[in-house]
Amino acid sequence: MKLIILGAPGSGKGTQAKFIAKDYGIPQISTGDLLRNAIKDGSELGLKVKKVMNTGKLVPDDIVLLLLKERLNQRDCENGFILDGYPRNLTQAEDLEKITNILLVINIEVDHGLVIERITGRRTCKKCGAIFHVKYNPPKDDETCDKCNGSLYQRGDDTEETVKKRLLTYKNETIPLIKQYERQGILKTLKSDGTIDEMRLKVGTLLKATFSHKS
Numbered sequence: 001m002k003l004i005i006l007g008a009p010g011s012g013k014g015t016q017a018k019f020i021a022k023d024y025g026i027p028q029i030s031t032g033d034l035l036r037n038a039i040k041d042g043s044e045l046g047l048k049v050k051k052v053m054n055t056g057k058l059v060p061d062d063i064v065l066l067l068l069k070e071r072l073n074q075r076d077c078e079n080g081f082i083l084d085g086y087p088r089n090l091t092q093a094e095d096l097e098k099i100t101n102i103l104l105v106i107n108i109e110v111d112h113g114l115v116i117e118r119i120t121g122r123r124t125c126k127k128c129g130a131i132f133h134v135k136y137n138p139p140k141d142d143e144t145c146d147k148c149n150g151s152l153y154q155r156g157d158d159t160e161e162t163v164k165k166r167l168l169t170y171k172n173e174t175i176p177l178i179k180q181y182e183r184q185g186i187l188k189t190l191k192s193d194g195t196i197d198e199m200r201l202k203v204g205t206l207l208k209a210t211f212s213h214k215s
């Protein structure tokens with residue numbers, strides 16, 4: 001099962017990707033997480049990546065591809081994976097086609113008016129990557145992860161100013177990619193307008209319908 005999940009910042013794609021990974025026993029591969037890990041390493045590459053991420057723009061394709069290839073070569077990807085946040089433009093889609101074949105692209109559509117509140121209220125666990133929201137999915141303790149007791153933080157690019165730029169990048173670079181997957185007939189779009197659990201159900205129904213007759 002090789003899938004892509006796409007969506008604007010704040011669409012909830014990361015949250016749903018985690019559910020899919022858990023429900024289907026495949027790894028969630030978030031290029032955003034791979035890049036944030038590179039930043040944590042404190043290398044020169046990490047420094048370069050951090051600067052770009054904080055502007056809301058895309059990190060150069062070659063850097064992301066390198067990290068992605070390394071990750072996809074790991075054993076846990078043998079039976080499939082869910083790509084979260086990759087590809088983000090047409091060049092990346094071409095790069096991806098050369099290394100693997102994707103069966104389904106889930107596109108999570110969200111009203112951009114909702115996104116700012118969703119993102120600026122988001123808190124992420126430093127240790128396990130779990131995602132909370134101060135209003136819609138609050139942790140029991142403001143600063144601690146319910147799942148692993150790690151500390152929660154607000155991502156450096158989750159500020160209002162950067163979110164606006166990320167939305168612009170999404171419109172200019174990622175929307176053409178969505179159109180291309182639509183033409184290829186592998187795109188399914190789901191509206192993200194209910195609760196997290198309602199969305200999980202919608203995604204589950206889609207996956208069941210798609211994979212009941214494919215391997």
Ligand code: AMP
Nearest residue numbers: 031032053056057058059064085086088
């Ligand atoms: P995300 O965690 O998916 O919201 O991504 C956060 C940021 O990481 C984006 O705004 C980009 O700067 C960078 N990023 C993540 N995935 C990619 C990608 N596939 N290509 C380029 N930049 C990316």
